Structures are given as C-alpha cells and as structure tokens.
Amino acid sequence: xxxxxxxxxxxxxxxxxxxxxxxxxxxxxxxxxxxxxxxxxxxxxxxxxxxxxxxxxxxxxxxxxxxxxxxxxxxxxxxxxxxxxxxxxxxxxxxxxxxxxxxxxxxxxxxxxxxxxx
Amino acid sequence: xxxxxxxxxxxxxxxxxxxxxxxxxxxxxxxxxxxxxxxxxxxxxxxxxxxxxxxxxxxxxxxxxxxxxxxxxxxxxxxxxxxxxxxxxxxxxxxxxxxxxxxxxxxxxxxxxxxxxxxxxxxxxxxxxxxxxxxxxxxxxxxxxxxxxxxxxxxxxxxxxxxxxxxxxxxxxxxxxxxxxxxxxxxxxxxxxxxxxxxxxxxxxxxxxxxxxxxxxxxxxxxxxxxxxxxxxxxxxxxxxxxxxxxxxxxxxxxxxxxxxxxxxxxxxxxxxxxxxxxxxxxxxxxxxxxxxxxxxxxxxxxxxxxxxxxxxxxxxxxxxxxxxxxx
Numbered sequence: 302x303x304x305x306x307x308x309x310x311x312x313x314x315x316x317x318x319x320x321x322x323x324x325x326x327x328x329x330x331x332x333x334x335x336x337x338x339x340x341x342x343x344x345x346x347x348x349x350x351x352x353x354x355x356x357x358x359x360x361x362x363x364x365x366x367x368x369x370x371x372x373x374x375x376x377x378x379x380x381x382x383x384x385x386x387x388x389x390x391x392x393x394x395x396x397x398x399x400x401x402x403x404x405x406x407x408x409x410x411x412x413x414x415x416x417x418x419x
Numbered sequence: 420x421x422x423x424x425x426x427x428x429x430x431x432x433x434x435x436x437x438x439x440x441x442x443x444x445x446x447x448x449x450x451x452x453x454x455x456x457x458x459x460x461x462x463x464x465x466x467x468x469x470x471x472x473x474x475x476x477x478x479x480x481x482x483x484x485x486x487x488x489x490x491x492x493x494x495x496x497x498x499x500x501x502x503x504x505x506x507x508x509x510x511x512x513x514x515x516x517x518x519x520x521x522x523x524x525x526x527x528x529x530x531x532x533x534x535x536x537x538x539x540x541x542x543x544x545x546x547x548x549x550x551x552x553x554x555x556x557x558x559x560x561x562x563x564x565x566x567x568x569x570x571x572x573x574x575x576x577x578x579x580x581x582x583x584x585x586x587x588x589x590x591x592x593x594x595x596x597x598x599x600x601x602x603x604x605x606x607x608x609x610x611x612x613x614x615x616x617x618x619x620x621x622x623x624x625x626x627x628x629x630x631x632x633x634x635x636x637x638x639x640x641x642x643x644x645x646x647x648x649x650x651x652x653x654x655x656x657x658x659x660x661x662x663x664x665x666x667x668x669x670x671x672x673x674x675x676x677x678x679x680x681x682x683x684x685x686x687x688x689x690x691x692x693x694x695x696x697x698x699x700x701x702x703x704x705x706x707x708x709x710x711x712x713x714x715x716x717x718x719x720x721x722x723x724x725x726x727x728x729x730x731x732x733x734x735x736x737x738x739x740x741x742x743x744x745x746x747x
Contacts, residue, residue, distance in 0.1 A: 305422050306528030309466075312429040314519035318512045319436045326508040329498040331445050331490065335452055338483070339436050342459055345475075349468045354537060355530035359469045360557040361639065362549055370532075372467035373541045374557040378566060381558065382573040384474045385644045385729060388483050389580035392736040395490040396587040399743060402494040409499050 309350035316343035328410040330398045334391060341387050345380045352376040422529075425465055432458045446496045449487040456480040469640035470558045473632070477648035482733055485655050489740035551704075552714045554637040562642060563718040567701040570721070571686055574728055578683050581732035588739040618660040625653035633726045637715070643722040647729025654730075655737050663741045672738065675731045682728030689720045 316339060323336025352373040360374035402408045405416055435455045442448040456479025463472035527534035548560045562570055626649075633646030658666030690701040698705035703717025 303528070305426050306530075307523050307526060308426050308429060309529050310523035310526055311520050312433055314516050314523065315433050316436055317519065318516040319433070319440055321515070322508060322512045323440045325511070326501075326505040327440075327498070328501075329445070331487070331494065332440075332448065332498055335439060335448055335487075338452065339439065339455070342455070342479075345471075346459070346462065349463050349466050349471060350529060351534065351536045352468060353466045353530045354532050357467055357530075357532075359467045359640070360545065361469075362545075362555045362557060364555070371545055371557070373537050374544060374561055375541050376536070377468045377471050377558050378561045378569075380468070380471050381474050381562065381642075381644060382570060384471070384478050385648065386573050386576050386580075388478050388486070388648075389577045389732060389736070391483060392486050392740075393580045393583045393587070395486060396584045396736075396739070399490055399493045399740070400587055408494050412499075 309346065313343050313347045313350065316340075316346065319343075328412075330401065330408045330410065331395075333410075334394045334398065337394070338387065338391055341383075345383065348376040348380050421465060425462065428458055428462050428465070432462065443498045443500055444496065445491055445498055446488075448498075449484060449491060452487065453480045453484040456483065470556075470642065470645065473640050473645045474648065477645055477652055481652040482648055482655065482737075485659070486736065486740060489737065489744075493740065493744055551711075552718070553711045554715065554718065556637055556639060556641075558640075559636050559642050559718065559722070563721050564703060564714055567690070567721065570725065571690070571701070574683060574686060574725055577732050578679060578728060581679060581735050584736045584739050588743050615660055618656050622653050622657050622660075625656065626650055629653060633722065634719075636722055637718060643725025643727075644729055646722075646726045647733065650726070651730045651733035651737070654734055658737070658741065663738070667738065670734060672735070675735045675738070678727045678731035679735065682724040682726070682731065685724035685727070686721050689717055689724070693717075 320336045320338070320340030320343060323339065324333050327333055327336065352375070354370055354372045357370040357372040360371040360377070362371070363369065398408055401413070405413050407413060407416075432455065435451055435458060439448050439451045439455060442451060456475055459479065460472045460476040463475055544557055544561055544565060548554070548557045552560045552564055554560055629646045629649035629652075632641035632649060633643060636642035636646070654666060654670060657669070689703070689706075693702040693705055694700055696705040701717075703714045704710035706713035706716050
C-alpha cells in the first residue's frame with residue numbers, strides 16, 4: 302500500500318500533460334477546449350488528493366461524537382467554486398468557437414490561418 | 420482496499436483521458452468527457468470531498484456535456500485527422516510528465532496527517548466552526564462565512580462569463596449555421612416515448628433534490644453552487660424533451676436575467692447590511708442580536724443568492740447556444 306501513496310499525484314501528472322498535449326498539438330478548437338478542461342480537472346484532483354487524512358471522514362461535524370478525524374475542508378471549498386467557474390469559462394470559450402465557426406466555416410486552426418493568409 | 424479502489428478508478432480515468440484525446444469523432448469525445456467527470460466525482464467522493472463530488476457530478480457530467488453538444492450542433496462534430504505524428508509535442512509532454520512525477524517524490528504520502536496542508540489554518544476551521552457558526556458542514560461554513568469574499572469574487576466571475584456568452588452569441592449575423600442536433604430541433608424529443616416518460620419522471624425529483632441541496636447545505640453536502648447546477652440540469656432536461664420554446668415559457672430570458680442580477684445583488688446587500696449594522700462587510704454576526712443566529716441567516720441568504728445566480732447563468736448560457744441554432 303505504501304507504494305500507492307503517491308499514485309494520486311502521478312495520475313495528476315499524467316492527466317495534466319494529457320490535457321496539455323491536446324492543447325498544443327490538436328488543431329481543432331473544440332478539442333483544445335476539452336484539453337483545457339482535462340488540464341483543469343487534473344488540478345482539481347491535485348487539490349482534493351491533498352485534503353485526505355488517513356482514517357478521516359468528510360468534514361461534516363456530528364454532534365455528540367468527539368474522537369472523529371475530519372479531512373481538510375479548505376481545498377474542498379477552493380475546488381467547489383472552481384468547478385462552477387470552470388464551466389462558466391468553458392461556455393465562454395465554446396461561444397467564441399461557435400462565432401469563429403460561423404465566420405470561417407471551420408474550427409480547424411491551420412485552415413483558418415490559411416484563410417487569413419489569402 | 421479503498422486505496423486499491425482509488426488506484427483502479429484513477430487508472431480508468433487516465434485511460435478515459437487518452438480516449439478523449441485520441442477520439443476523432445468529437446461527439447464521442449464529448450460523451451467520454453461525461454464519463455470522465457463521473458469517474459472524477461467518484462474519486463472525489465472516496466477522498467472525503469462529498470460537496471465537491473456532488474458539484475462535479477452535476478456540473479461536469481450534466482451541464483458541461485449538454486453545453487458541448489450544443490456547441491457541436493452549431494459547428495462540426497468531426498475532427499480532421501492529423502497529417503503526421505507530432506513527435507516534438509509528444510517529447511515535450513512526456514519529458515514534462517516525468518519531471519512532474521519526479522517532483523512528486525517530495526510530496527507527503529496520501530492521507531499523511533502530518534502534511535503541511537493540514538497544519539496551518541485548517542485545524543482552526545475544524546475546531547472553531549461549531550463555536551462561531553454552529554453548523555455541521557464545515558465546507559459550507561468556510562465557503563459562505565469565513566471566506567465569503569472569495570465566494571463573492573467567484574460569483575462575479577460566473578456572472579461575467581454569463582454576460583460574455585450572451586454578448587458573443589445573442590447578436591451578429593449567423594450565416595453558415597446548420598440547425599442540426601437535438602438542441603436545435605425546436606420540437607425536442609416529444610415524439611420519442613422513452614426519453615419523454617423517463618424525463619417527465621426525473622424532472623420533478625431533480626428540481627426537488629436541487630431545492631433540498633440548496634436549503635440543507637448547512638447540515639449535509641450541498642449549497643448554492645450544487646443546487647444551481649442541479650436545478651438548471653432539471654430545466655435543461657425539460658428543454659431537451661419538450662423543446663426550447665416550452666422551456667422558455669416556464670422561465671423566460673427576462674426572468675433568468677432577473678435571477679442572475681437578484682442573486683448577485685442579494686449577496687452584496689447582505690454584505691452591506693453587515694456594515695449598516697455596525698460590523699464589517701460580509702460579517703453576519705451583527706445581522707441579528709444573537710451572533711450565531713445572525714451567521715445562520717447570513718449563510719442562508721448568500722447561499723440563496725449563489726443558487727439564483729448559478730441557475731440563471733447556466734440556463735442563460737444553455738438557451739443562448741440553443742437559440743443560436745434556430746435563428747437561421
């Protein structure tokens with residue numbers, strides 16, 4: 302079990318760079334946005350992994366029970382709001398992509414650059 | 420056992436992420452992002468973050484998938500296959516992954532109670548919440564009261580993003596628009612028996628559960644953000660089944676705009692009421708004569724504000740995408 306103690310962070314690293322790869326190598330704008338949201342999700346995973354306390358439970362205090370260990374509530378608060386902000390910004394990005402598609406007739410980056418050159 | 424389950428879920432998550440990046444059919448990629456979010460929610464849950472899991476499931480797997488499908492209906496759902504392998508990018512990405520993994524060896528193990536993150540301000544929140552605010556859910560206490568400023572800021576980011584989407588999509592010429600896909604079809608899925616029956620059964624419970632999550636947020640996992648996502652998911656489902664127009668008859672753009680601004684206004688008004696009663700901005704203790712009752716009142720009011728704004732913004736964004744498809 303000790304070996305898996307850092308597995309969450311390794312998964313974070315892999316997901317972070319999977320998202321990064323989609324952003325830097327794909328020409329399709331929707332794919333780039335999906336890449337950004339994978340990137341973003343991996344950061345959520347990093348924060349939430351840090352909140353866990355061995356043997357702890359969700360930070361909802363039960364009255365009359367004393368010796369309970371609670372996980373750290375602070376990263377949860379930060380990520381809770383970040384998720385909703387993430388969807389709002391994703392929607393903004395998608396709206397821009399829709400307008401680009403209406404103007405150029407394509408959502409592939411290199412095709413757009415060719416049109417601009419002409 | 421739970422560790423192994425976590426490892427299993429994380430492996431599945433990485434496989435899904437690879438699948439999303441590789442999929443050339445964007446429709447498939449969007450569906451996989453829904454699955455990705457659901458797995459992520461399960462992982463958050465086993466990491467003791469019940470509030471976050473609820474939000475991720477409602478927002479990531481529900482609303483985000485619908486929004487991306489709405490955008491795909493207005494653009495193209497196929498990605499052009501790449502001309503060649505991009506070795507430079509692959510090298511950069513693999514090298515960075517290895518670097519980040521190397522850096523993780525300095526991190527404390529998962530669940531280590533002596534990790535620095537658990538030493539600073541978090542124990543104070545856990546020990547003082549009962550004395551100062553007296554609500555069981557510490558996450559809600561921090562979100563709404565201790566860190567009310569942060570939440571106010573986040574709420575205005577959401578508000579701004581919603582207004583931005585309206586500015587971008589609500590006007591301008593819409594040539595080249597091909598009204599396809601489920602969102603653009605104004606008749607909805609009314610003629611399909613199974614989605615209609617199942618949807619009709621689900622919608623009231625979804626909205627009811629949203630309201631429960633809204634008003635039970637002080638005692639269990641929940642609050643304005645989750646409730647907003649759940650309620651808007653209910654209305655989006657209604658719009659998908661009964662058609663865009665029927666949904667707008669229930670909650671028109673005017674009402675939605677009112678909800679958005681009323682929510683933000685309510686939040687600020689509670690903050691200013693604190694000043695008027697002789698306290699600081701967003702200090703709820705002075706709202707009533709009993710500080711703890713004042714905290715309760717303040718938290719309920721600002722959670723209501725958050726819920727109103729989040730519902731309004733998510734539904735407005737959905738309708739902005741859906742209406743774009745019908746214009747041509």
